[in-house]
Amino acid sequence: MTSTASSGTPTGAPGDTAGATPPLLRVQGLRVTFPGRRGAADARAVDGVDLDIRRGEIVALVGESGCGKTTLARALLGLVRPTEGRVTFDGAPLTYSARALKAYRRRAQLVLQDPSGSLNPRHTVYDIVAEGLRIHGHAGDERTAVAEALSRAGLRPPERFFLRYPHELSGGQRQRVVIAGALVLRPELLVADEPVASLDASVRGEILALLLRLRTELDLSALVVTHDLGLAWNIADRVAVMYLGRIVETGPVEQVLTAPRHPYTQALLSVLPEAPGTPVVLTGEPPDPSYIPGGCRFHVRCPVLAGGEAERAGVADACRTGDLEILRGGDESQVACHWARAEAAVRASGPPPR
Numbered sequence: 061m062t063s064t065a066s067s068g069t070p071t072g073a074p075g076d077t078a079g080a081t082p083p084l085l086r087v088q089g090l091r092v093t094f095p096g097r098r099g100a101a102d103a104r105a106v107d108g109v110d111l112d113i114r115r116g117e118i119v120a121l122v123g124e125s126g127c128g129k130t131t132l133a134r135a136l137l138g139l140v141r142p143t144e145g146r147v148t149f150d151g152a153p154l155t156y157s158a159r160a161l162k163a164y165r166r167r168a169q170l171v172l173q174d175p176s177g178s179l180n181p182r183h184t185v186y187d188i189v190a191e192g193l194r195i196h197g198h199a200g201d202e203r204t205a206v207a208e209a210l211s212r213a214g215l216r217p218p219e220r221f222f223l224r225y226p227h228e229l230s231g232g233q234r235q236r237v238v239i240a241g242a243l244v245l246r247p248e249l250l251v252a253d254e255p256v257a258s259l260d261a262s263v264r265g266e267i268l269a270l271l272l273r274l275r276t277e278l279d280l281s282a283l284v285v286t287h288d289l290g291l292a293w294n295i296a297d298r299v300a301v302m303y304l305g306r307i308v309e310t311g312p313v314e315q316v317l318t319a320p321r322h323p324y325t326q327a328l329l330s331v332l333p334e335a336p337g338t339p340v341v342l343t344g345e346p347p348d349p350s351y352i353p354g355g356c357r358f359h360v361r362c363p364v365l366a367g368g369e370a371e372r373a374g375v376a377d378a379c380r381t382g383d384l385e386i387l388r389g390g391d392e393s394q395v396a397c398h399w400a401r402a403e404a405a406v407r408a409s410g411p412p413p414r
Contacts, residue, residue: 082151083112084281085136085168085249086389090145092131101350105131107305109145110389113249118275118282120292120313122328123302126346129285132302133251136283137170150248166196169242173254175234179226185210186222189241196245205244212277213240214270232263239270243278250274250282256291268295289328293317298391301325304346304357306386311393321400323364355380356398364399373402 092106105128113119121129134140136147138154138161147154154164169192172178179188189206198205210218213236226234235255242250252271256264272295274280284295292299292313300310301322309322320326327340342361347353359365359379370376375398384396395401 081114083114083389084150085111085113085283086148087111087132087136088145088148088389089386090132090135090147091143092128092135092140093143096350103349104305104352105349106135106142107349107352108386109302109305109307110386111300111307112389112391113281113283114391115248115281116275116279117298118271118284118296120296120299121283121285121302122287122289122292122299124287124328124346126349127302128305128349129287129302130253133170133253133283133285137168137251138164139170162196166245167247168249168251169245169247171238171242171250171252171255173257175231175238175258176226178238179234181226183225184222185215185224185226185229185237188226188237189244192241192245206240209240209244210237212243212274213237214266215240230263231259232266235259235263235267236270239267239274243274246278248279248281250280251285252282253285254287255284257286257288264291271295289317290332301328304352305349306357306396308358308387308396309394310387312391315393321395321404322358322397323362323399324358327363355382356384356396358397370399373399373406375399375402 088110090106090109091104093102093104096102107128109132111119121132123129131140135142138156141156149164149168154160186206189209190202193202193205207218210221215221215233215236226237229237255271256267259267268291271282271284275282284291286292296313298311299313299316300307301316301324302308303324309316309320309325316325317329320329327342329335330337330340340363342363344361347357347360353360356362356379362370362379364370365376365379370379378398382398384398387394387396
């Protein structure tokens with residue numbers, strides 16, 4: 061398998077092929093920094109990301125806690141303003157006036173991971189779901205819209221839930237109320253941040269099945285933020301693996317999760333219960349985003365470099381000092397790893413002559 065990663069930072073329309081339909085959401089060169097405390101350097105929470113999401117597509121954004129996934133998700137919805145780069149939705153750049161953001165959020169909705177924390181305990185289910193309609197001045201029949209959203213989210217008959225409060229519901233029912241609150245505005249894009257992390261295993265499958273059904277019925281696109289590669293396998297069409305503010309491997313979910321090329325992706329997969337072999341335990345914690353190391357940002361924890369494989373491949377110095385470019389936002393398989401590219405080049409050259 062040869063690497064298809066870009067040889068430079070993309071400046072045009074990343075990932076498009078001739079005649080392809082433009083993505084619903086496009087992110088180009090996105091960076092989000094936060095001021096450092098007490099004179100420290102700025103924290104680069106998102107440090108150069110390109111990402112496309114097409115209509116009807118589910119993309120999983122995976123990585124450890126603290127790698128920048130949630131900051132990226134919030135930036136996509138205009139909840140955090142990028143320091144650099146841009147977000148384009150349905151061909152139009154996202155602007156940050158209150159009016160423009162309000163219009164955008166009719167079309168792009170956030171589903172949070174903790175339904176208990178995101179539902180007002182003093183409001184009934186009806187009022188929680190109707191809130192978006194009231195904010196955006198819905199002109200139709202409110203009761204019908206709320207009932208339809210609850211029904212689509214799997215709470216049937218919907219009228220039975222109108223006057224209930226969040227504490228009267230199970231965890232799975234509360235998450236369905238959160239989803240109904242997003243669906244009531246008939247969005248085109250859902251950004252789901254760890255949508256099943258707080259749920260029991262038996263309920264997780266139901267919520268994942270619901271998201272897949274909604275994609276089919278409503279032609280919804282979705283970005284699912286998760287640390288769980290098993291979840292990505294079950295729900296996503298494509299996966300983007302994020303480490304220290306940047307996507308380091310991306311491609312179709314079957315390809316990335318059955319033949320991972322980046323050592324970080326390999327380590328994440330190795331700890332799944334069904335994974336063969338010995339789990340790879342990464343040493344230390346991810347570096348401080350205020351002080352991102354030079355070269356490959358994973359090199360200080362990389363088992364391939366520590367084990368001598370990068371040295372044998374002749375790329376150890378590049379791993380420590382050679383910068384890697386931003387991966388394009390398209391749907392082809394890409395990896396930002398000197399060692400993986402060296403291995404791909406060896407395979408592409410074929411066996412040595414006898």
